[in-house]
Amino acid sequence: MRGPLGPVDLILSAGETAKVIVESRAVAEELFGILAGQLLPASGRIELFGQDPAALSETARLDLLARVGFVPEDGGLISNLKAWENLILPATYHRGESPAALESRVSALAKRLGVPAASLATLLGKLPDQLTLAERRQVALLRAALMKPSLLVCDFLHAGLDRAAGEALLKAAATVAEPAPAILHLCPDDAVSARISADRSVRLGAEGP
Amino acid sequence: MLAEKIGRVVLEALRDGVGFFALLRQAAGRWRALARWPVRQVFYKQIYFTGIEALGAISVIATLAGIAITTQIVSLAGADKALTSRIMLWTIVRELGPLFAAIVVTARSSSATASELAGMSIRGELDSLRRLGIAPLDYLVVPRVAGITVAIMAVTVYFQFIAIITGFAFTALVYQSSFFTPLADVVSILSLHEVSISLLKGLVFGLVISGISCLYGLRVQHSITAVPRAATGAVMRNLIAVFFLDGVISYVAFF
Numbered sequence: 129m130r131g132p133l134g135p136v137d138l139i140l141s142a143g144e145t146a147k148v149i150v151e152s153r154a155v156a157e158e159l160f161g162i163l164a165g166q167l168l169p170a171s172g173r174i175e176l177f178g179q180d181p182a183a184l185s186e187t188a189r190l191d192l193l194a195r196v197g198f199v200p201e202d203g204g205l206i207s208n209l210k211a212w213e214n215l216i217l218p219a220t221y222h223r224g225e226s227p228a229a230l231e232s233r234v235s236a237l238a239k240r241l242g243v244p245a246a247s248l249a250t251l252l253g254k255l256p257d258q259l260t261l262a263e264r265r266q267v268a269l270l271r272a273a274l275m276k277p278s279l280l281v282c283d284f285l286h287a288g289l290d291r292a293a294g295e296a297l298l299k300a301a302a303t304v305a306e307p308a309p310a311i312l313h314l315c316p317d318d319a320v321s322a323r324i325s326a327d328r329s330v331r332l333g334a335e336g337p
Numbered sequence: 338m339l340a341e342k343i344g345r346v347v348l349e350a351l352r353d354g355v356g357f358f359a360l361l362r363q364a365a366g367r368w369r370a371l372a373r374w375p376v377r378q379v380f381y382k383q384i385y386f387t388g389i390e391a392l393g394a395i396s397v398i399a400t401l402a403g404i405a406i407t408t409q410i411v412s413l414a415g416a417d418k419a420l421t422s423r424i425m426l427w428t429i430v431r432e433l434g435p436l437f438a439a440i441v442v443t444a445r446s447s448s449a450t451a452s453e454l455a456g457m458s459i460r461g462e463l464d465s466l467r468r469l470g471i472a473p474l475d476y477l478v479v480p481r482v483a484g485i486t487v488a489i490m491a492v493t494v495y496f497q498f499i500a501i502i503t504g505f506a507f508t509a510l511v512y513q514s515s516f517f518t519p520l521a522d523v524v525s526i527l528s529l530h531e532v533s534i535s536l537l538k539g540l541v542f543g544l545v546i547s548g549i550s551c552l553y554g555l556r557v558q559h560s561i562t563a564v565p566r567a568a569t570g571a572v573m574r575n576l577i578a579v580f581f582l583d584g585v586i587s588y589v590a591f592f
Contacts, residue, residue, distance in 0.1 A: 164468050186472065194470025204465040207457065213375075218469045220374045221476070227374075271469075 133158055134333045135172065140310045142278070145302070147313040147326040151333040153284070156201070156314045159332065160283050163312075164198065165189045177278065194222050197272025197309075199301070201284040203264025205256040211263075212252035215271045222275070230274070237273055241300040262293045269297065273304040280304055280311045286320050294320055353552065353574060360555075361548045363474055364482050370475035371483060379476065383484025387446040388491050394441055399496045402433055403504030411508050421508075422522035425501060430531050431591065434497035435538035436583055439546065442489050443575045447550045450481055451571035454554025455564045463555075478551045485550075486543030493539040534590045538583065545578050 133155060140146050150156045161167035162174055165181030173180055176196065181189050198204065205214045215234060219225045238248045243266060251263055259267070265285060272280060282301050286294025298320070301311060315321035317331075370376045406428055407421075414420045454477060457463060463473045501523060509516035553571035557563035 161464075164464070166464055166467065190467065190470045190472055192470075193468055196468075198468040200465070200468070204461075204468060206462050206465065207460060208453065213378075217375055218471070221376070221469075221471055224374065 133162075133169070136330050136332050138328060138330055140279070140312060140328070142310055144327040145311045145313070145325065146328040146330070147315055147321065147324050149315055149317050149321055149329065149331045151317065151331075153201075153316075155332055156283055156316075159314060160198075160200065160281070163196075163281060164193060194218065194275070195278045197275060197277030197280045197304070199265060199268045199272055199280070199282045199285060201265075201287065202261070203256065203259075203268040205259075205264055205267060207256050209255075210252065211254055211256065211259060211267045214256065215252065215267055215274065218271060219274050234270065234274065237270060241270065241273065241303055242296065243270070243300075262289050262297065265289075265297055266300070269300055269304065276309075278309050280309055281314070282311065283314045284316060285313065287316050287318075291320065298324060353549065356552050356556070357545075357548045360478065360552050361482070361544060364478045364548075367472070367475050367479050368483070370472075370479045373475075376476055376480050380480035380484045383446075383481050384488050386449070387442055387485050388488030391441055391445055391488075391492055392495065394445070395438065395492055395496050396499055398437055398441065399499035400503040402437060403429070403500035403502070404507045406433070406500070407504035407508045408511075411512060419522050419526075422519045423526055425504060425519070426523050426526055426531065429500045429504075430497050430527070430535050431587065432583070434500065435493050435535055435542060436579070438489055438493040438496050438539065439542040439579045439583075440576070442485065442492065442542075443546055443572055443579065446485055446488075447546050447571050447575045448568040450485070450547070450550035451554040452564050452568040454551060455557040455567040458555055458557050459559055459561060459564065473555070478555075481551055482544065482547040485547035486540060489543035489546065490536055490539035493535060497535070530590075534586065537590075538586055541582055541586065542579050545582065546575050549575050549578065 136148070138146060138148070148159065150159065158167060162169050163176070163181075165184070168182050174182075176192055179188075179192055181192055184192060205211070206217070209217065216225075216227055216230050219230055220227065235245065235248075238245070243251075251259065251267065256264060256267075269282075269285075280301060285297050285301060289297070298313075301313075302325075304311075313321075313324055313326065315324065371380055407425060410421050410424045410428075414424065457477070463477075466473050466476055501520070505516055505519050508514055508519070550571045553567045553574070557567050
């Protein structure tokens with residue numbers, strides 16, 4: 129059992145990077161859920177672009193969330209869609225972009241983020257269950273980047289991976305955020321997290337027993 | 338004890354009924370989601386899995402049913418009789434076509450849909466969709482309801498066609514009677530009323546099977562043991578609903 133999240137005060141402006149160092153995976157999951165409007169904070173308030181997601185109607189909340197690029201710890205991919213279909217899902221759904229037109233954009237984006245073209249082609253033909261954890265997060269990052277989000281929220285992006293793979297993902301996330309969008313890292317208390325360059329940094333734990 | 342059991346069953350049926358109509362009403366209000374490319378892909382896939390992939394099983398069942406029914410009718414009324422064609426039309430077009438198509442689809446697609454959605458729900462994929470700004474109702478329910486309904490209606494017509502053709506072909510072969518005469522009789526007797534009621538049954542069965550399957554799949558709690566329960570629950574509820582509605586529609590339309 130854990131208590132409610134401890135108090136934390138954080139304002140993130142466009143172009144800024146912040147990291148929230150959490151004391152456990154459970155705390156990160158709770159904060160991630162609150163940010164997405166799926167959980168209600170016990171007290172206090174969270175605003176995305178000036179609006180409280182939990183206070184909005186379902187349709188308005190979904191519109192608001194479409195402006196945020198979430199990269200969940202497990203990738204958050206849809207299991208019955210191949211990696212390519214996962215990648216283009218929000219772009220085809222929200223913007224009506226054709227898959228053919230997205231191919232060149234994805235290639236350019238992957239190149240910018242440092243994903244080799246050969247490994248990308250192999251990666252995108254697989255189902256999520258056939259991907260490694262790093263690959264699932266890579267697809268989730270590309271998917272978020274394709275939507276040019278105003279805010280990128282990365283949940284334990286480097287955690288559970290070898291150092292090189294984790295740092296490559298962190299570097300790619302920083303590239304996605306250039307030049308204007310803000311980026312919020314939820315990360316564990318480790319050496320790699322300590323090296324994430326951020327404008328603001330806070331620690332978050334659970335209250336109670 | 339028995340009264341308590343009956344009461345529980347009735348309450349469960351009522352809860353399912355309320356949930357089913359609420360889900361179907363919400364899905365009907367969101368049918369425009371089919372205009373979006375990814376939703377259309379789910380719709381096409383559903384038609385493929387429910388309709389096209391079922392054609393093999395439907396062909397076999399329709400052939401066997403057609404042969405069995407014509408054999409019984411011919412032994413009763415004789416070959417080359419107008420009555421044979423009329424009874425054939427009544428049994429195949431009015432009853433067995435819609436019913437067998439619904440049973441095959443229930444066996445294949447109802448359990449598949451319920452377990453797929455239950456698995457997605459347990460893995461947190463409904464939340465993943467919401468984080469992408471996509472309503473699960475639009476992406477998961479609307480195309481499945483539309484796809485299964487369209488597929489059942491098409492499969493029903495296909496079943497009727499195959500059963501009648503193979504039934505008369507078998508009779509012609511075994512009893513050395515005409516193949517085309519009873520077939521022409523069927524075509525001349527077939528009325529718009531018969532076709533409309535048959536399609537209405539397909540439509541109603543499609544909405545019921547898809548709606549109940551989605552409902553059972555989406556309402557599971559966070560436990561993997563809920564997946565097989567959702568699948569078997571959806572199949573049983575669908576079978577009962579299909580037989581009940583078949584009786585109601587037949588009574589109202591033909592009594």
